[in-house]
Amino acid sequence: MTQLDERDATDSTAEAISAASRGSAEYRADPYPVYACLRESAPVCHLSPPHGVDTYLITRYDDAKAALTDPRISKDMYAAMDAYHTIFGDSSVALDDNMLFSDPPKHTRLRRIVNSAFSPRRIESLRPRIQQITDELLGKCVTTEPVDLLASFAFPLPLIVICELVGVPENEREDVQKWCAVVARTGFSKADKDKLAVAEGALRDYFAELIARKRENASDDLLGALIRTQDEQGAMTDGELLSTLWVLLFAGHKTTxxxxxxxxxxxxxxxxxxxxxxxxxxxxxxxxxxxxxFEGSVENATFRHALEDIPMRDTVIPKGCLVQVAVSSANRDPEKFESPDTFDVERKGLQSAHLGFGSGPHYCLGAPLARMEMRIALTTLFEKFPRVDLVAPAREAEWLKVPFPAFRGLERLPVALDPTQL
Ligand code: HEM
Incomplete structure (x- = not known):
């Protein structure tokens, strides 16, 4: 490398770190060039995000996989309460007392209680109902004008499925979806945090009331089963039960x-x-x-923090710092996947290799459900509407702009289901 090349490389690395720290608009629209640069020249890098808590971003596949299973990198939010409060505030703490924000043995205990409800066999039994919901939703879509496939199909399908599974009554789902949407879109400004607190407060009150109602009148849905387990075995505190309900509903529909x-x-x-x-x-x-x-819906795994100084590559993640694992960057690592920026439906050995459902103890509980919903949704859509097409050029697609890169998804997806009828 000439001196000039070296200076260019240093400049572009600094720009990539700054874009990832700030959550710049360009980076949110297309994060992959930033991740490619960081994988190459700063694979474990220090970020200074707007929330003010020192964060280390991990972008290479091997490091990401190791971090997701490393017991020195904790998910226990109570062990990082100051940071957690600073970023999310009281309202999130009350909702997040669940498996996703805990380490063993608490994590093992809370996950075991719901595990069997998500086994491949139990999920298989949901197939006819998922197919029926899919048929109904697509049957209601108009073909004579463009439709937003996200609003009319992609969101309602997993929302109805998880609400039925858990036991949220039909006329109460719209509110739940509305509050979840606020949580998913929150940035770090004071106004955002205020909105977050209101939505999370409403969710907490609603869940507490729903649990009380179901305790009064036993139900045979998952929430009814969780309440019985709690009452008979004392397996969960009230807060853990409420937070488990929350994580299932939120993780169970946004991602899919x-x-x-x-x-x-x-x-x-x-x-x-x-x-x-x-x-x-x-x-x-x-x-x-x-x-x-190639384009998973979870861009970064949820927050983790270092329990001790952790040497990684040519840096040390200091004790107490947040660790952000960019699974969507790991999934484009050329050291792991050949021609990673090529979308190849025949690519071999994927299922056990990509990190889109995470890895290790927090590996996605709902992966079998998500896979089944995806298969039914796509098969039915392309069978029913074989000519479906975008109504605007791909470059005009609007990706989520929230500065905090948790989800990777579109704001809307306008399509013509049958372009010959427009
Ligand atoms: C395509 C859809 C989905 C994707 C891409 C996805 C992705 C993920 C990822 C990456 C994690 C690990 C997070 C981390 O380690 O920080 C995770 C965990 C989790 N997911 Fe999913 N998920 C999906 C669907 C679902 C569904 C349908 C459910 C249903 C309930 C669900 C429930 C959960 C739960 C409860 C956890 C926490 C597991 C634990 O902490 O042990 N997910 N998911």
Whole structure:
């Protein structure tokens, strides 16, 4: 490298770190060039995000996988309460007393209580109902004008499924979705935090009231089963029960909804790949894994923090700092995936390799459900509307702009279900 090349490389690394720290608009619209630069020149880098808590961002596959399973990198929010408060405030603390924000043995205890409800066998039994909901939603979509597939299909499908599974009555779901949307979109400004506190307060009050109602009148849904387990075995505190309900509802619909959108968008913008799937439907499960690798809906794993100084690459993550694992960067690491920026529905060995559902103890509990919903949604959509197409050029797609990069998804997905009818 010449001196000039070295200076350019240093400048672009500094720009990439700054973009990731600030959550710049360009980075939110297309984070992959920033991640490529960081993987190359600053794979474990210090960020100074607007929330003010020192954060280390991990972008390479091997490091990401190791970090997700490293017991020195904790998920216990009570052990990092100051940082957690600073970033999210009281209202989040009250909702997050669940498996996702705890370490073993608490994590093991809380996960075990709901594990069997998400086993592949139990999920398989939901297939007919998921198909029925899918048929109904697509049956209601108009074909004579463009529709936003996110609002009319991708969001309602997983929301109805998880609400039915857990036991949220139909006429109460709209409020839950509205409050969840506020939580998913929160930035770090004072106004954002105030809105977050109101939405989270409403969710907490609603869940407490729903639990009380179901305790009064036993139900045979998952919440009814959790209440019985709590009453009979004392397996969870009241706060843990409420927070478990929250994590299931929130994680159980946002992620899948955005992934349905990302899948449809990428298949419609890579026509050759869509043709392959339509010609050989057995390719669909692999195509879904490739969407999760190429444009998964979870961009960064949830917050972790270092319990001690942790040497990684040529840096040390200091004790107490936050650790952010960019799974969507790891999934584009050329050291792990050949031609990682190519969307290839026939790519081999994906399911056990990509980190789109996380890795280690916090590996996604709902992965079997998400996979089934994705398969039914995509199969039915392309069978019913084989000519479906985007109504605007792909470059005009609007990606979520929230500065905190938790989700990767579209704001809306306007499509013509049958362009011949427009
Ligand atoms: C395509 C859809 C989905 C994606 C991409 C996804 C992704 C993830 C990821 C990356 C994690 C690990 C987070 C971390 O380690 O910080 C996770 C955990 C989790 N997911 Fe999912 N998820 C999806 C669907 C679902 C569904 C449908 C449910 C249903 C309830 C669910 C429930 C959970 C729960 C409860 C955890 C926490 C597990 C634990 O802490 O042990 N997810 N998910």
């Amino acid at each position: 909804a955005y992934l349905i959108g990302n899948a449809v968008f990428n298949l419609l913008t890579h026509r050759d790949q869509l043709e392959k799937v339509l010609a050989d439907p057995d390719l669909l499960p692999n195509a879904i894994e490739e969407v999760i690798r």
